[in-house]
Amino acid sequence: MNQRKSVSLLNLLALLFLVPAVQAEDKYFETTVKPFLDEYCIRCHGEKKQKGDRRYDMISSDFSDRESAFLWQDMLDQLHLGEMPPKKPFPTSEKQEEIVAWITTKMDKIREEKLASKTGTVMRRLSHKEFSNTLYDLFEFNDPNFLMAYGLPEDSIEHGFNNNAKELKTTSFLYEKYLKVADKVLDNVVLPRKVPKPRKWTLTPENLWGGRDVPVYHKDKEGKSYADLIGSMKMASRCWVEKGFEAPIEGTYKIRIKAQVLNRNHPDWKLHTTPNPKDDFKLGVYATSKEYGQISADNISDYHLKTLVIGDDKMDYEVEAHLKKGFAPYMIWLNGVKGAYSGKITEIAKKRFGVKGRNEVYLKHGRWKVTDMYYRGSRIRVYGMEIEGPFFKEWPPKITKKAFDGKLPEKVDAKYLESHLVKFASKAWRRPVQKQEISKIIELAKANLKAGDLNALKIGMKAILVSPGFLYHYQNDGMLNDYGLASRLSYFLWGTAPSEDLMKMAVNGKLTDEKSYDQLIKTMVDSPKTNKMLKDFAFQWLNFGKILVMQPDKNKFKSFYKSGASKYITEETNQFLIDLLRNNKSIYNCVDSDYVMVNSAMAKHYGLKGFKGKGFKALKLPPNSIRGGLITQASVLAATSNGVDTSPVTRGIWVMENLLGTPPPAPPADVEPLEPDIRGATTLVEQLKKHREMESCSSCHKKIDPLGMPLENFDAVGKFRTDYGGKKKLVVEAATVTSNGTKIENIIQYKKFLMENKPLFAKCLTEKLLSYATGRDMTYLERGEIDKIAKGLETKQGFRDLLITILKSNTFKSR
């Protein structure tokens, strides 16, 4: 960094005592600060030009004005960075330090004033992940797909973390879903007192396929229908329940399928990829529900019930199946004919039946009919299905018992309603709830008693589940109380509502007791449950969503996919961070490290030798390695590419935003973006130079481009390269000069340069973690504490230490 303008802390502290008295402040601004601005800032940030969208000629010395405070903080940062002014004339360092001290004092004072009255995180909706987890924990449902919360519109956030309170909107589309979800959940919890009686359903092939072409569906001479399963393709070859049955309630059902294998030894099996007659003919039985998409193809609700081996004799096969409410079984011949509905069959049609072209049969009869007409080989024939149920091991089921303390009363009356709803609300809303708070809900439930007591109970519970108490985080004003802390801790570290244990601690005031709080946060951080949070945090912080938008090109990067590395790139980063946390390693390993966390696929991808064994492990790097740190990880390099090509601009911005915490302003609105040309007519360096020559682009791109150039040595999947490949083999020019004149020849020097700026990284990481933990953007108000935490990272560098410090910070512990 350029030493000329940066201000040593010692000098700064010394100067703090020299600042004129408060009364003279305005005068000081007029006589000293304003002239400084006029001389060094206004030429680029005044009436005529507003570079970087900043204007300082109208700035007020009243820091309580939000806008001004923001501008002053920004100026302070720039002066500290030594970035401004970029050109002569430069102020003397004494002069500059004087100004810095003045701004700092004013800033500290206003911060103190404002912090006392700030709101903190505004009313914060549960994100979808939090909502699903909370709901499932509340009733102790167990289903990795969270089907009951299926179909919620995603949380739509373009920038920053997706748990940002301001950005998380509630809409009528979402609210309609909340109502639906609540209904579905309660339908599974509030069940009739008596055990439902079992009954029987008889399903003919008409029920099973609705008479469609697939599977091949016929009637025999006596008019009895049957269906032949031929293909193995999941979509076209399955046999599902079109009508006549769906499980009326979750329970055990006996499914009897009448079936047999026909034409087992037909010689055609050699022509198709059909099972050898000697093989077992396997019929897979699954469950699915219409609610989650078409049942004629895979949908998210599918689950496996049993695989049957079908023999040559016609007989019943019984499957005892656990079916959820609304679900029905379907079948697939798992090792059936491959290509039964495509090329293979047309070939046979040609060979055996003299059919001329693919189109002749396809167009005439439709794709599916072809198989029926020309396929003669082995098949599984299904004659029908019988379902009997539901049966129960216990009644009411566990979930219901749990929700109503073992048993529902014989009669739900007004008194029970009142006490149960208050209790339920306290649990669902993650805090003690007083009766009068939900008096309207209790009234509603009571009013419905006449139409059925269980129904009344259900309506009351539904209203609780669609109230702000459930849908929004609990956070009290000012310093968080026990329940506020319990929620904030639990949602941040574990992504869900506080556990029963944690709530018990809250009841006993243990979270506001410093000693037990400190003990608690260590236990929570050290729980493996925190890994999920790290993964989610990394995904958002490092922009991994971009990798999904622009996946690395499958043709250009064949070996990347073939070697399996493609599956592990984000996992490498997750493992890297988990290792940092679990072993309390220095956070600066994110900037540069002398090891990598790799598995064998990633080691091979990076061309690193000496990796042995399975899973992810730390591998020591040779001295002066190009690897080490986040920016040389394939995940980050892919996230900053467009799947094929790389751009120093994108990567430069990424480094500024995510490592240095100094995001550049958006490009001015009146500048048309550059249109890239990858034909190689001009080199990248030439293109960027042209860009920087344009007045409106230069002030920012002077800073951005050099921070991306040294990464040009890495392609879109993070492999090292010295040329751009293709016919022209243009040589990569990674050397660059930063905006303050530091020369960087290559990636190794670049990492050194970033290391010299590690205080910026410390601040950036602290800020990102706090934003994610509190659900809001950090502002100048929190800067005092963030700077303090970052300062502490100069000596105590461990990632676990940082997390603990953050959990103890006022920013985290207050609303």
Add this chain to the structure above:
Amino acid sequence: MMNRRNFLKASGISIALPFMPSLAHAAGQKTTDAKRRMVCVHQCLGWEPRAFFPKEVGKDYKLSKTLLPLAENKDKFTVYSGLEHGVTGGHYAEHAFLTGVHIEDAKKYKEGNISVDMKAAEHVGFNTRFSSLHLALPGGVGRYDRTSWTRAGVSVPMQEKLDLVFSQLFTEETLTARKRAKKILEENSSVIDTVLGQSKDLSRKMNKDDKVKMSEFLSSLRETEKKIQAQNKWVMSAKPKVKGIGTVPSNIKELFPLYYDIIALALQTDSTRVASLQLPVTNNVYSDLGDDITEGCHLLSHHGHSKSRLAQLAKIEAYHMTLFNNFLNKLKNIKDGESNLLDNTIVLNGAGMGNGSAHSNRNLPVILAGGGLEHGEHKNMYDKDKIATPLCNLYLSMLHWFGVKADSFGTSRKALEV
């Protein structure tokens, strides 16, 4: 009595209404306007501009490469150049295509960033089972519901699961199921009432910042209540009977046409009068269109002038345009009142991105078809100083055509002559 055409003229709104028999009735005779529909197709990635915009202006223009698949309908559509919204941000500004207003500026407008389709949907209200229909071709990435927006600044979820859409529109529930649905609707109505009442009490004690969030919550409840009323009106009535769609295919050549088919069916059966289709930002490789397609759509839009990428892009765009042409034909062949469905449907196709490769949001590609309007022209909307016209001017005209009485829409200055 003044007929509609004259009425509009007299009120100073310059909009050419189609000559329809119903409008020619003698004064004093009761005239019933045909039901008017609106369809908006949003190509999020934009149309490659060099291939899209025709060289010549006026009636005698030659179809550009991208427009070639529309040849048989040349007199049924108008292509525009020189229309834009004046917003920037590349992909982050696509969402303004049907609104004209960037989400961040929404507060400055009295109707926020409501989109033209939603404005039309408000006009229809409960008169159809669905006030609007919002579909998206599958494969969109990340948060990509960015076509239709409510006046509250909320993006309307676009549906991509065709079978679910189809069953919402056309699958008749059993009487028991309908009765149960009605019961739940009524129950929900009272639950919302209760939660509203309780939350309002809460709101009184809140600080300024929280109040903003609370009012967002309350208004989504009120909005839901309105929807419930609409659903309640329709829940017991029979749905139109149409032929099923069978298994939803996975090959995009079979799959994508179904989206247009369902829209046509929905309009034809008057299940809705407003529909939007989003062709999302996807990076799927459309190899179903041919083995020569080897790269993802999003990537191809950033072609960097590479010949091979441009060729692939052209093929994909031609495919989309062919589907659009088939859709126009389909509407044309459906009889509607005394005319056909295309004459009673105003169809927009375009993008919020003028040049995907450069992430430019200028000079947006726009096609306006149908509505019984006079078409067959390439209209250049740049003035002599090369200043573009607000695309919202066109939207305002579309709304007027639709029957919405509005003085302005989004960033419009005045209605365009269409």
